[in-house]
Amino acid sequence: MESEDVEDLICDLTDAALEHLEGVGDVSRAVSMALDEYEKDITGNREEVRKQVAQRVDERLPDQFEYEIVHHPNQGIGIAVQTGCPQCGHEDIFNGSLTHSPAQFVGMTVDRGELQDIEGADIGDGTTLCFIDDADVSLDFVTCGLCGAELETA
């Protein structure tokens, strides 16, 4: 095989592996899936190709998880994810816990139909609905929603 062909193949395999990674969240599995897909095109040493593709995939992944805590009047508190999970690149779903300290709750007028009643409390017309208006928020613990990597620990 010509060296440009090898380079093209490695690029195609890397793209394919990155695509699989979004679904499986595991680099070595994603690389294996890409190699299986391009099985007939790989004429050289399969292990060498695997190593090179895995390295390229790794280079494309973020070095560390970077985020900022943001507030939205309707969506509430969220995170602006600058770089996704360093293990799998995922940037859409995260699991974690956060602390409000201190939080100020202020009475607000909201559509009661949209209210999600967490504790099953009885919310009548005379109930005042107070929501967190301003607070210092810190994330105590965050894991990747796809591969489960621990991204932030207190």
Ligand SMILES: [Zn+2]
């Ligand atoms: Zn992940």
